[in-house]
Amino acid sequence: MAESMRTRALKVSFGKNEAVRGVDMDIEPRSVTAIIGPSGCGKTTFLRALNRMHDHTPAARVSGSVFLGEEDIYANGINPVELRTRVGMVFQRPNPFPTMSIRGNITFAPKRHGLARGRELDELVERVLRQAALWDEVKDRLDHSATSLSGGQQQRLCIARALAVRPGVLLMDEPASALDPTATQKIEELIYELKKEYTIVIVTHNMQQAARVSDYTAFFYIGDLVEFGETDAVFTNPREEQTEAYITGRFG
Amino acid sequence: MTGATPEAARTTSRGSVGEPEVTSKVLSPGSPPSRRFDLARHLGERWFRYATGAMALIVVGLVLLVLQQLWVGSRLAWSEWGLSFITRTAWNPVTGEFGALPFIVGTLLTSMMALAIALPVSLGIAILLTEYAPRLLRDPLIFVVELLAAVPSVVYGLWGIFVLAPLMQQRLMPAIAATPLGRLPVFGEPGTGYTLFTASLILAIMIIPIIASLSREALISVPRDQKEAALALGATRWEATRFAVLASARAGIFSAAVLGLGRALGETMATTMTIGNRVNLTFDYFESGYSMTAIITNELREAASEIHIHSLVAIGLILFILSFVLNTIGRLILMRTRMRGA
Amino acid sequence: MTGVGMPLRLRARLFRDAVLVALCVVALACAVVPLVWVLWDVVAVGVANLSLEFLTSLPAPPTIGGGGWANAIVGSVVVVGLAAAIGIPVGVGTGIYMSEYGANPLGRSARFLSEVMAGLPSIVAGVVAYGVIVVTMGQFSALSGGIALSLLFIPIVAITTQEALQMIPKDQREASFALGVSEAPTTLRVILPAAMGNVLTGVMIATARVVGETAPLLFTVFNSRYWMEGLDRPTATIPVNIYSYAISPFEHWHEQAWTGAFVLVTMVLTLNVAARTLWARRARFMAGR
Structure with missing residues (x-):
């Protein structure tokens, strides 16, 4: 189920401003890849290119290629709607649908995709909520509004919601940046669990977090992939001077 | 200094x-x-x-x-x-018998039909302009829709008399009567072109701009991340709009509809010129009728007896109260949703 | 994931997506087609009979033909001018008060009642002006029409003025205070000029709105076949003329109604386009081009 991803000469620009300038990167299945770098370095832009979210930004232009398994997701005939059932995404700010219940948030996508119905849906809801370590907290109030949850719970609901589509890859855009330390720790534990089944790419501005949760780390600087390797190596023995400067806190 | x-x-x-x-x-x-x-x-x-x-x-x-x-x-x-003036059906200046019901019914029927037609159209326009239209086309299209509101009521009335009413009589009403819709009890035998339905259509055209622009405002105020959440789950653009955007914008759209209805109630010239001006308590859209605004327009200048004038002004008062209530409800909801958005 | 191998369900969903976008385009057409249709008829029929005579001479009896609406054009300008003369000071003043001193019962009621008045059915304005002025004076008059229209003019200007003033960033006010300038000159010399573009836009929109109003004029200015003899006398106006010519039984008058509609629509659209251009230019200027 977990799939690998590769980018080749991936460029994203907004008008004259080139936010990602030719990135080659191989993302291993069943692992956590962290993307770090100072703000404005193109981390989020890169991430959003991996599930074609830029299709909905009129000014954005993407070139180069992104492979999911062996398929180029920017090739003709690839539909972004179907692609996103295979590459899920969790956003920086928890964004549950406020008009839907907790259950409704989770069943929204599986219903549309025809993944489950009736009893299967209930099982699915329980399974993904358990995976997201949220089940015990919400099992008695599945029909309450999703906005009745705390910020950390909302974010775990968003993760559960993404898992319900059974993606092979899960993209996370600073998923814990809006949360308190306790909630952050829960999300990190969750990521550690999830990598057994999923390929995870996480953007973070928190270097400790990257060091704690990831197997691979990519350092971006002004749209370029400066350094990419196993997390231990990048943090203990960076090859590039810029990387070292950043992780030792000399800039960024 | x-x-x-x-x-x-x-x-x-x-x-x-x-x-x-x-x-x-x-x-x-x-x-x-x-x-x-x-x-x-x-x-x-x-x-x-x-x-x-x-x-x-x-x-x-x-x-x-x-x-x-x-x-x-x-x-x-x-x-x-x-x-009981409100529920009386008589209107006879000669015998001095007056009652407002036929006019209230005529006004409500035409405004509600106008809303029923204008609401889906305006929503479609609002969705198209916020979610789909390319940026270059957006501003010109908004301008064009707003122009609809700029054309004076009397010009719509003129067009209604000479273009729409004949067209309704010869083509549109017979065509509707021939479809299954024609079997609905609100549509009778088509006859004249000056009917409640003709007035409703003109009113619909006139209230599209206000409903469309307020709905557009409601759609824009829905945070972008909700739509992105739906898209990231593999929703199509329509599904994202329907479940993430429209669902959150319901209150704003409701207030747009209420304010549109309020606008339709008070609309005068276009209604007067197309509704047929017959005192006729009917629920048949294919018949001539009367509205509160039209009876005032037609009779206030020539009303001779005091009680006649007072009855006309009483209809004006009812109209004022109705539109005041609708406008206040609409504004209150709008203010609340705007405050929540901010 | 390619087109051919796409699951049926996904294809059905994408199809529905496309159908609904198409329906939205149809909805837009439902608005644009009537607009183009109305404007087309107004221009096609209206221009065909537009002549110098129409713009410069008095009406002729329907049986003779010819004649013009010069008195109505003058009448409209005068009545709308009166509405603006009353409406601009009251509307702008109210707007300034609501924005600068409005945190009190008077300010709040003025705001609420402006919105009530903005939703006032125009015919009610006519009924009131009829009761207050026509009945009192014992005759129809241009003045009563101007007052009726000012009831519609004031709230639009008051609301747009208030909103325009509040769009001016707070630091402008503070910058002026910091220079030792007190409140009133700050408002008049710093805030109002900065907001002037939008205030003017509001005035133009209000003018465009009332110039086409007919219902409030029917029983205030009434009508006349002659040149206006004074503000206390009835007068012809373009919108009322369109109405009475349209419902007359004469073919020749029907044509003139269309020509009048062309003149009126030209005035209204010019005002609208001007207001819009002004607003856009102002926005560009404030944004530093």
Whole structure:
């Protein structure tokens, strides 16, 4: 189920401003890849290119290629709607649908995709909520509004919601940046669990977090992939001077 | 000028403590003489405030004047029939029998049909403009839709008389009568072109711009991340719009509909020129009818007896109350949703 | 994931997506087609009969033909001018008060009642002006029409003025205070000029709105076949003429109604486009081009 991803000469620009300038990167299945770098370095832009979210930004232009398994997701005939059932995404700010219940948030996508119905849906809801370590907290109030949850719970609901589509890859855009330390720790534990089944790419501005949760780390600087390797190596023995400067806190 | 400044310092309260002090010091004789005649300083702080306040008072007074006029001008009708004036169906200037029901029904039927037609159309426009239209086309299209609101009512009426009514009579109404819709009890035998339905269609055209622009505002105020959440789960653009955007914008869209309905109620010329102007308590859209605005338009100038005039003004009062209630509800919801959005 | 291998369900969903976008385009057409249709008829029929005579001479009896609406054009300008002369000071003043001193019962009621008045059915304005002025004076008059229209003019200007003033950033006000300028000159010399573009836009929109109003004029200015004899006398106006010519039984008058509609629509659209251009230019200027 977990799939690998590769980018080749991936460029994203907004008008004259080139936010990602030719990135080659191989993302291993069943692992956590962290993307770090100072703000404005193109981390989020890169991430959003991996599930074609830029299709909905009129000014954005993407070139180069992104492979999911062996398929180029920017090739003709690839539909972004179907692609996103295979590459899920969790956003920086928890964004549950406020008009839907907790259950409704989770069943929204599986219903549309025809993944489950009736009893299967209930099982699915329980399974993904358990995976997201949220089940015990919400099992008695599945029909309450999703906005009745705390910020950390909302974010775990968003993760559960993404898992319900059974993606092979899960993209996370600073998923814990809006949360308190306790909630952050829960999300990190969750990521550690999830990598057994999923390929995870996480953007973070928190270097400790990257060091704690990831197997691979990519350092971006002004749209370029400066350094990419196993997390231990990048943090203990960076090859590039810029990387070292950043992780030792000399800039960024 | 120097004499005026300390006084100014005293009167500019508004919670500012330090500034007036500074004012009097800086503007004391040492400051260079102003060559231009400074109206504000001449009047002094207090007078400026009072002058604008007087204008605000005028606005308040005008609304009171409107209410007083409508009440005094209609009191004979109320003392004669009381509230039953609203439910009476007679309208006979010769015998002096008056009642508002046929006009209230005509107004409600046409406005609600207009809303039923305009709401889906306006929503479609709003969705297209916020979610789908390319950026280059967006502003011109918004302008075009707003132009619909700029065309005067009487011009729509003119067009209604000479273009739409004949078209309704010859083509549209027979066509609708021939479809399954024609079997609905609200559509009878097509006859004349001046009908409740013709008036409804014109009203629909006229209220599309306001409903579309308020709905668009409601759609825009839905946070972008909700739509992205849906898209990231593999929703199609329509599904994302329907479940993430429309669902969150419901209150705003509702207030747009209410305000549109309020606009339709008070619309005068286009209705008067197309509704047929027949005192006729009917629920058949293919018949001629009357509206509250039309009866006032047609008869106030020529009304001879006092009770006739008072009955017309009473209809004006009912119209004012109806549109006041709708506008207030619409505004309140709008204000609440705007505050939540901010 | 390619087109051919796409699951049926996904294809059905994408199809529905496309259908609904198409429906939205149809909805837009439902608005644009009537607009183009109305404007087309107004221009096609209206221009065909537009002549110098129409713009410069008095009406002729329907049986003779010819004649013009010069008195109505003058009448409209005068009545709308009166509405603006009353409406601009009251509306702008109210707007300033609501924005600058409005945190009190008077300010709040003025705001609420402006919105009530903005939703006032125009015919009610006519009924009130009829009761207050026509009945009192014992005759129809241009003045009563101007007052009726000012009831519609004032709230639009008051609301747009208030909103325009509040769009001016707070630091402008503070910058002026910091220079030792007190409140009234700050408002008149700093805030109002900065907001002037939008205030003017509001005035133009209000003018465009009332110039086409008919219902409030029917029983205030009434009508006349002659040149206006004074503000206390009835007068012809373009919108009322369109109405009475349209419902007359004469073919020749029907044509003139269309020509009148062309003149009126030209005035209204010019005002609208001007207001819009002004607003856009102002926005560009404030944004530093």
